[in-house]
Amino acid sequence: MIHNTLKTSDIHPFLLKKMTIRLSTNIAKREFFDKLAKISGQNIQQCFQCGTCTGACPMLDKMDTNPRKIMRMAQAGMYEKLENVNTCWVCASCHSCNVMCPRGVDLPKIMEALRQMRLRKNQNMIEPSRLPVETIKECPQIAMVAGFRKLTS
């Protein structure tokens, strides 16, 4: 009786390496990339890394990483790193980067999409219940409402 079952040990190591399908990280990266592009409505690959956005950003000194690097990380699907920097939360949506970008990338929309992706996981940037009493007393109500809309899910 002839058995046609192919065992892993029958395959040459070189071929086995070629045949291996590495699914997890690449698919996750692709899904993240597609989702970010869909929510933001932006063509992320348009960015050619000139850095003009970074030079135009008034909030740069408060950011963990600059807007140009955010675009590079987005292009590479580095969602774990993007989730751990404060840049999208600090972005003031002032549009300085957007009007200067030679490729027409609407970076504030990318930042908004990054915030949305975090908020949809119920991850708040601030916890209203933990705000100091002094802040609540001194902060104008409209600023509180605007802050909660941007920073909480």
Ligand code: SF4
């Ligand atoms: S200005 Fe535009 S093209 Fe240049 S790095 Fe920023 S997003 Fe990319």
Ligand code: SF4
């Ligand atoms: S919109 Fe955000 S990233 Fe762009 S310049 Fe203003 S603060 Fe910086």
